[in-house]
Amino acid sequence: MKRVVVIGGGISGLAAAWAAHEEIEQRGVEARVLLLEREGTVGGKARTQVRGEWTLEAGPTGFLDAEPVLDRLAERAGLEKIPARDAATRRFVVRGGRVRALEARPLAFAQSGVLSLAGLLRLAAERWIPRRTDDGDESVLAFATRRLGRQAAERLVAPMVGGVFAGDAAAISLPAAFPRMRELEREHGSLLRAMKALRRARGSKGGPAGSAAPLCSFAGGMQSLPRALAQRAPFTVRTLAQVSALVSGGAHSPWLVSVAGDDAPLPAHAVVLAGDPRSSAALLSKSAPAAARELAGLSCPGVAVVGLGYAAEALQRIPRGFGALIPRGEGLRSLGYVLDSHLFAGRSPSDALLVRVLLGGATDPCATALAPDDLADLAHADMQRLFGLREPPRFREVIRWPAAIPQYELGHLDRVERIETSLATTRSPSGGLFLAGNALHGIAFGRAAAEGWRAGIDAARSLGREAP
Numbered sequence: 001m002k003r004v005v006v007i008g009g010g011i012s013g014l015a016a017a018w019a020a021h022e023e024i025e026q027r028g029v030e031a032r033v034l035l036l037e038r039e040g041t042v043g044g045k046a047r048t049q050v051r052g053e054w055t056l057e058a059g060p061t062g063f064l065d066a067e068p069v070l071d072r073l074a075e076r077a078g079l080e081k082i083p084a085r086d087a088a089t090r091r092f093v094v095r096g097g098r099v100r101a102l103e104a105r106p107l108a109f110a111q112s113g114v115l116s117l118a119g120l121l122r123l124a125a126e127r128w129i130p131r132r133t134d135d136g137d138e139s140v141l142a143f144a145t146r147r148l149g150r151q152a153a154e155r156l157v158a159p160m161v162g163g164v165f166a167g168d169a170a171a172i173s174l175p176a177a178f179p180r181m182r183e184l185e186r187e188h189g190s191l192l193r194a195m196k197a198l199r200r201a202r203g204s205k206g207g208p209a210g211s212a213a214p215l216c217s218f219a220g221g222m223q224s225l226p227r228a229l230a231q232r233a234p235f236t237v238r239t240l241a242q243v244s245a246l247v248s249g250g251a252h253s254p255w256l257v258s259v260a261g262d263d264a265p266l267p268a269h270a271v272v273l274a275g276d277p278r279s280s281a282a283l284l285s286k287s288a289p290a291a292a293r294e295l296a297g298l299s300c301p302g303v304a305v306v307g308l309g310y311a312a313e314a315l316q317r318i319p320r321g322f323g324a325l326i327p328r329g330e331g332l333r334s335l336g337y338v339l340d341s342h343l344f345a346g347r348s349p350s351d352a353l354l355v356r357v358l359l360g361g362a363t364d365p366c367a368t369a370l371a372p373d374d375l376a377d378l379a380h381a382d383m384q385r386l387f388g389l390r391e392p393p394r395f396r397e398v399i400r401w402p403a404a405i406p407q408y409e410l411g412h413l414d415r416v417e418r419i420e421t422s423l424a425t426t427r428s429p430s431g432g433l434f435l436a437g438n439a440l441h442g443i444a445f446g447r448a449a450a451e452g453w454r455a456g457i458d459a460a461r462s463l464g465r466e467a468p
Contacts, residue, residue: 002031002431004459005257005268007243007283009037010044011445012436012452013274014229015073019456020272021235029463033235034266036259038242038275041223042230045404046445048221049307049397053349056307056356058399060222060445061338066213067446069453070225074218077228084215087342090321094330095155099319099386102156115151122149124192131189132182137410140178141169147191159325162335165443166303166361167407176412217344222445246271246283246433254431255287269431270459274452276300277406277439288433291422294415298439302368303404306357306379307340309395314353317387323356326382333367334359334382352394355383362407372398406439416440427462434459 004024006017017035024031045059062084063070074081091102095114103109110120126147132138140161144153153169161169165177175182184194218224230237238259245258245265253267273280281295310318323338340347340354348354357379360367367375376396383389419440426433436455438448 002029002269002463003267004031004033004270004272004456004463005255005266006033006035006272006274006436006456007246007257008044008274008279008437009035009039009042009226009230009237009239010274010437010448011046011073011226012438012448012455013037013044013272014042014226014233015069015449015452016272016274016434016436016456016459017233017235017237018073018076018229019453020270020460021233021456023457023460024463027460027463029460031269031460031463034268035230035233035235035237036241036243036257037237037239040239041227042237042239043223043226045401046222046226047399048223049399050221051395051397054307054309054354054395054397055221055340055347056305056354056397056399057222057340058305058401061340061343061356062215062217062222063445064213065216067450069450070446072453073225073229073449077225077232079218079225079228081216082219082344084217084343085345087320087339088215088322090319092319092321092324093156093159094324094326094332094386097330097385099324101319101321114155119149119151119155123152125149126192127190129190131185133186135175137176137413138174138182139170139410140172140174140181143174143181144169147185154329155327159327159336162328162361162363163325163358165407166301166335166358166405168362171362171407171409173408173410173412176408176416215343219346243283246273247286254428255433270434270462271431272434272436272452272455272459274436274455276403276437278403280435280437280439284433288422288426291419291435294419294422295439298415299362299407299409300403300405301360301362301365301407302400302402303358303360304368304370304375305399305401306359306376307395307397307399308355308357308376308380308383308393309348310353310355310383310389310393311391312351313391314355314383314387314389315351317389318353318355318383328363332382332385333364333378335361335364337383354395357382360404368400368402372400375400405443408443429464430462432459432462434462 047058144157158169188194242260256265284292436452
């Protein structure tokens with residue numbers, strides 16, 4: 001019997017395994033699906049920490065309700081998605097040591113103090129900036145500076161890149177990371193005109209950076225989905241299964257997957273690699289060396305997530321909303337904070353506020369080397385400085401990700417093409433190697449799920465239509 005092996009039990013790997021299983025059933029192929037996860041539980045970076053009355057997301061806050069694959073997976077898992085509270089639409093940015101609301105109304109934004117008069121005038125002139133028509137790469141910072149002016153680029157767009165990618169806007173590729181921005185420039189000639197047209201278009205959603213679909217999660221947090229998918233899986237899920245090698249086999253079994261502690265390697269006809277870029281690179285070193293080199297060169301800076309649970313004082317002092325972005329140069333080490341208690345019910349005691357602070361990333365790569373207590377102290381010091389909090393947090397939790405978010409830096413689309421070309425050489429009418437995860441086509445939870453589903457279908461179809 002043929003076998004599809006999926007390596008990695010995050011949302012992308014689980015999506016790949018479900019898709020492969022369903023495609024195999026539909027095509028009538030005699031084959032089985034096996035998912036291997038090195039940790040003791042599934043979920044990958046979608047990790048939900050429950051500590052008494054505190055529920056902390058160590059990874060993604062939620063997902064935008066714009067990806068059909070997530071609806072499909074939630075149905076298989078028997079879960080209902082929960083939209084975030086209205087407070088999620090209220091966003092802030094730090095400017096001059098103060099938290100300022102990002103207002104949608106032009107007059108209110110002009111009065112917010114985020115930009116100076118000169119910055120506002122340059123922003124208003126964006127309508128008359130010529131559009132770029134060539135296909136050349138461009139950093140997000142260069143694009144924002146060209147279109148919006150340096151002040152808006154540094155105070156608004158750069159911290160947004162830090163919040164999404166934990167990245168450096170001067171290094172991140174616009175067409176790779178935020179392709180919608182380039183599309184809107186080409187279609188409308190101006191981001192301001194594009195935003196006006198989107199507001200006028202009935203039923204249209206989205207802004208320059210991407211979708212404006214509502215933020216959602218699940219009652220038990222983001223890890224609820226991968227856990228339920230594993231529990232209900234019509235295929236085998238093995239945890240604590242560290243894959244140590246992936247090599248070519250023979251005519252009857254194109255690939256051999258070695259798991260630490262197993263007596264013999266597992267034969268496989270198709271393999272989906274859904275782990276982090278470095279792990280996938282190590283496994284591909286012999287079978288697809290060019291792809292391995294490219295994946296190994298993908299930067300993944302570390303990020304620290306610090307959960308701080310404050311008493312009622314914080315509810316009065318910290319403005320209600322999603323949270324705030326913190327530009328570099330404000331004298332604060334944090335990239336930003338998220339107010340989890342305001343987003344979804346049950347994240348903290350009713351008389352308390354759970355704040356999630358992010359540190360590290362491409363602009364502060366040494367942060368994750370700090371001890372957990374030092375990181376918690378830094379995060380609390382930043383919150384004290386912003387809001388004058390007098391009481392220490394009642395709850396502290398620190399999660400360090402040594403390699404967190406893949407950076408889609410300049411040249412990323414060329415890297416993607418080289419990886420996909422290399423992997424294509426491993427495929428034959430009897431199987432092949434396939435890549436899922438968030439290394440290539442999008443870092444969001446929903447995009448990772450969609451990439452996994454696509455890879456799972458491709459892997460199943462590579463087996464042929466009939467049983468051997």
